[in-house]
Amino acid sequence: MSDSAQTPHADEVEREAADERPDEPDDESHVEPIETGADAVVSALKNAGVDHLFGVQGGAIMPVYDALYSESDMTHVTMAHEQGAVHAADAYGIVTGDPGVCMATSGPGATNLVTGIADASMDSDPLIALTGQVPTDLVGNDAFQETDTIGVTQPITKYNRFATSPDEVGDDVSTAFALADEGRQGPTLVDLPKDVTQPETDVEPGKPETPDTYNPPEKADAEAVSEAADVISDAEKPIILAGGGVIKANASDELRAFATEYDIPVMTTMPGTGAFDQTHELSMGIAGMHGTGYANMAITLTDCMLAIGTRFDDRLTGDVKTFAPDADIVHVDIDPAEISKNIEADYPLLGDAKAVLDQLSDAMTDAPDADAWREQCQTWKDEYPLDYEMPEDRPLKPQYIVEQFDEAMPDDTIVTAGVGQHQMWAWQYWTWTEPRTWVTSHGLGTMGYGFPAAIGAKLAKPDKEVIAFEGDGSFLMTSQELSVAVRENLDITIVVLNNEAVGMVRQWQDGFYEGRRMASEYPWVPEFDKLAEAYGARGFRLEDYDEVEETIEAALEYDGPAVVDAIIDPEENVYPMVPSGGDNSLFALSEDHLDEI
Amino acid sequence: MTGKLPGPGPGERMRPEGRRNEDGIRIDPEAEAKHEPRRAVLSALVEHEPGVLAEVSGLFSRRQFNIESLTVGTTVDESRARMTIVIEETRPGIQQAKKQLRKLIPVVSVRELDHDSIQRELVIVKVNGEEPDKVHAITEMYGGETLDAGPRTITVEITGNEQKIDDAIDAYKQFGIREIVRTGYAALARGEQQTAEVEPEVKLTADSQTPADDD
Numbered sequence: 143m144s145d146s147a148q149t150p151h152a153d154e155v156e157r158e159a160a161d162e163r164p165d166e167p168d169d170e171s172h173v174e175p176i177e178t179g180a181d182a183v184v185s186a187l188k189n190a191g192v193d194h195l196f197g198v199q200g201g202a203i204m205p206v207y208d209a210l211y212s213e214s215d216m217t218h219v220t221m222a223h224e225q226g227a228v229h230a231a232d233a234y235g236i237v238t239g240d241p242g243v244c245m246a247t248s249g250p251g252a253t254n255l256v257t258g259i260a261d262a263s264m265d266s267d268p269l270i271a272l273t274g275q276v277p278t279d280l281v282g283n284d285a286f287q288e289t290d291t292i293g294v295t296q297p298i299t300k301y302n303r304f305a306t307s308p309d310e311v312g313d314d315v316s317t318a319f320a321l322a323d324e325g326r327q328g329p330t331l332v333d334l335p336k337d338v339t340q341p342e343t344d345v346e347p348g349k350p351e352t353p354d355t356y357n358p359p360e361k362a363d364a365e366a367v368s369e370a371a372d373v374i375s376d377a378e379k380p381i382i383l384a385g386g387g388v389i390k391a392n393a394s395d396e397l398r399a400f401a402t403e404y405d406i407p408v409m410t411t412m413p414g415t416g417a418f419d420q421t422h423e424l425s426m427g428i429a430g431m432h433g434t435g436y437a438n439m440a441i442t443l444t445d446c447m448l449a450i451g452t453r454f455d456d457r458l459t460g461d462v463k464t465f466a467p468d469a470d471i472v473h474v475d476i477d478p479a480e481i482s483k484n485i486e487a488d489y490p491l492l493g494d495a496k497a498v499l500d501q502l503s504d505a506m507t508d509a510p511d512a513d514a515w516r517e518q519c520q521t522w523k524d525e526y527p528l529d530y531e532m533p534e535d536r537p538l539k540p541q542y543i544v545e546q547f548d549e550a551m552p553d554d555t556i557v558t559a560g561v562g563q564h565q566m567w568a569w570q571y572w573t574w575t576e577p578r579t580w581v582t583s584h585g586l587g588t589m590g591y592g593f594p595a596a597i598g599a600k601l602a603k604p605d606k607e608v609i610a611f612e613g614d615g616s617f618l619m620t621s622q623e624l625s626v627a628v629r630e631n632l633d634i635t636i637v638v639l640n641n642e643a644v645g646m647v648r649q650w651q652d653g654f655y656e657g658r659r660m661a662s663e664y665p666w667v668p669e670f671d672k673l674a675e676a677y678g679a680r681g682f683r684l685e686d687y688d689e690v691e692e693t694i695e696a697a698l699e700y701d702g703p704a705v706v707d708a709i710i711d712p713e714e715n716v717y718p719m720v721p722s723g724g725d726n727s728l729f730a731l732s733e734d735h736l737d738e739i
Numbered sequence: 740m741t742g743k744l745p746g747p748g749p750g751e752r753m754r755p756e757g758r759r760n761e762d763g764i765r766i767d768p769e770a771e772a773k774h775e776p777r778r779a780v781l782s783a784l785v786e787h788e789p790g791v792l793a794e795v796s797g798l799f800s801r802r803q804f805n806i807e808s809l810t811v812g813t814t815v816d817e818s819r820a821r822m823t824i825v826i827e828e829t830r831p832g833i834q835q836a837k838k839q840l841r842k843l844i845p846v847v848s849v850r851e852l853d854h855d856s857i858q859r860e861l862v863i864v865k866v867n868g869e870e871p872d873k874v875h876a877i878t879e880m881y882g883g884e885t886l887d888a889g890p891r892t893i894t895v896e897i898t899g900n901e902q903k904i905d906d907a908i909d910a911y912k913q914f915g916i917r918e919i920v921r922t923g924y925a926a927l928a929r930g931e932q933q934t935a936e937v938e939p940e941v942k943l944t945a946d947s948q949t950p951a952d953d954d
Binding site: 292293296297300301304321353355356435439442443454459462463464465466467468477478479481482483484485486488525526527528529530717718727728729730731732735738739 | 744745746747748749750752753754755756757758759760761762763764765786789790793794797798801831834835838839841842844845846847
């Protein structure tokens with residue numbers, strides 16, 4: 143729908159594509175001179191070290207694609223849909239830490255990026271979106287494939303810019319890179335009118351630099367650090383709550399060093415998953431709506447919480463009135479606006495998590511006297527383990543499938559997930575040991591995220607194993623990207639936990655809407671193994687326990703995209719569960735508890 | 740229904756002693772603290788470029804800040820503009836509004852102005868013109884100016900603080916007000932004080948509030 147090659151504006155493109163790409167330059171030092179605004183855009187991308195771009199061609203973005211034509215340092219990955227492009231770029235940014243780049247044309251191309259940009263915004267992912275735009279003299283006229291992309295994306299970007307001059311467009315892109323990456327990471331967008339990218343210029347873009355007025359803090363105020371260190375030292379029931387900011391700041395090593403030196407239990411939020419090794423004895427697992435019972439007991443009864451890089455999402459806090467109500471909150475964040483936004487910080491420490499953890503380490507005088515608390519935490523771990531019933535006859539339990547893949551795959555496997563029950567089972571039953579291995583849509587909750595994210599992750603880290611957990615409803619939304627996975631021959635395993643429903647909605651309908659399953663059951667989903675085969679991928683159907691081992695082995699052995707359509711117990715639900723806006727420590731362990739809390 | 744997990748049920752679990760209020764602030768469980776809304780005048784220095792006003796107003800609407808007025812105009816430095824934003828919010832709401840505003844890339848500085856800052860608003864009132872002498876007397880009384888006078892309408896301008904303008908409008912009501920337009924506040928810090936804090940606000944401690952926040 144974004145293809146406007148046959149439109150009246152297409153004839154503005156003077157250059158016709160040659161049958162073959164021109165010969166690559168012999169001399170590596172040879173640099174193509176900048177001739178147009180589009181060349182300047184490409185030059186800015188190269189300066190920023192970009193090696194992959196994800197996008198879809200279209201009328202208004204054609205000049206930029208044309209400038210990429212003879213570019214050998216960057217690989218453009220054509221996706222089936224712009225949403226696939228933005229999620230792939232987002233995942234690329236998550237697993238590498240550097241901004242991923244997506245491109246789309248004007249109008250529908252740009253609006254198809256919107257969900258993914260909002261996703262990156264909620265999760266503070268570094269992402270660059272480049273969108274084509276109609277020529278400036280047509281802007282505001284409701285021209286063909288025109289949308290006010292700047293207006294539409296303003297609330298969901300850290301920065302967006304309507305490029306106005308071919309001489310400046312390279313710098314616009316460089317600035318977008320710097321801002322996506324520095325401080326609290328986030329998505330940025332440059333809207334590129336055709337009459338900015340097509341005309342001549344020879345102005346080289348500068349290096350990525352943020353504006354003078356942008357000054358994210360690095361180190362926290364020394365006095366504040368000292369006060370916070372004293373509070374932590376004096377605590378009797380301390381915990382560390384590690385959020386996604388720990389991973390963004392590459393501070394996992396510092397977190398581990400701090401926690402082990404001062405013997406403080408650590409739990410993670412969903413975006414913080416992987417920041418702390420779950421096999422470590424101090425690990426308290428995952429907290430929040432579907433977090434572990436033991437984490438949610440500890441989070442409620444702590445007297446001192448060191449919260450790092452978390453925005454206290456309502457899925458984590460439940461009812462704020464009952465969130466860690468006895469605790470002094472030490473809140474480390476690089477974004478001042480996160481301080482006391484949802485939960486009042488008693489000791490705010492503004493700065494980069496890595497730097498502040500070092501500062502805190504230096505300022506600590508004593509380890510907290512917390513033997514009794516650690517024993518209590520262990521008691522909760524024994525009392526509330528994650529568990530499920532597994533009758534040996536059918537149907538399959540989704541938790542078992544996750545565990546079996548976890549066992550069969552290396553520790554540094556990158557796991558992506560869509561959104562729904564399958565995402566929660568993957569989160570709960572995978573053993574997380576390393577940062578940047580859990581890639582999902584945390585804040586926005588975007589169904590269909592997991593599979594295109596796996597494509598981006600695999601291209602970013604080709605040496606790592608990549609597995610995508612999807613639900614049947616979630617996979618339906620972006621499964622057309624199978625064409626890309628096959629074309630690129632990506633060695634990805636896609637596991638569809640298929641319960642023929644949007645299961646999380648069905649679970650809520652059963653729990654809170656008296657079982658009225660309005661529009662949540664999907665008995666018409668395709669056979670995903672056959673869908674995979676139609677695209678040229680390998681498909682497996684998994685229905686019996688005695689097939690699990692050999693199916694996993696065959697799927698992992700296949701050198702290319704393999705889809706495992708796992709037919710799971712359609713009535714299985716996700717527990718523990720804190721009902722929306724509930725008290726974290728009153729989590730339900732089964733449906734029976736929902737009436738009690 | 741399956742998925743029964745082990746462990747004591749909700750009624751058998753340990754409970755915390757404390758509580759927070761809906762703003763996430765720890766409170767005395769016996770006496771819940773409630774923040775009352777108050778009026779705050781924020782002054783923001785911004786890059787003078789297209790789209791800044793939309794960005795600021797969009798921020799306020801999507802975060803549901805209760806905005807009373809917003810004015811914008813250029814400064815001595817042609818590359819910068821100054822916005823005066825009046826909001827009615829609780830203290831945590833005002834703090835959050837300031838911090839969110841400061842996050843926008845084109846925003847150079849944000850400050851809440853003290854109560855003694857210089858705050859002025861302009862109103863233009865069009866009233867029925869049957870009693871021109873009386874209208875003129877009231878305009879004189881409020882230090883205003885007549886902008887247009889005809890056989891059927893008189894249009895006047897009054898400048899001042901909110902109370903003065905409200906009072907003047909009340910006084911004009913006797914003639915029958917046909918139309919009104921108010922600009923919203925423009926404000927500057929008093930005396931030697933700088934309205935814009937150009938240095939970024941990096942140091943933040945638990946009790947760091949600007950003086951005007953201490954009420």
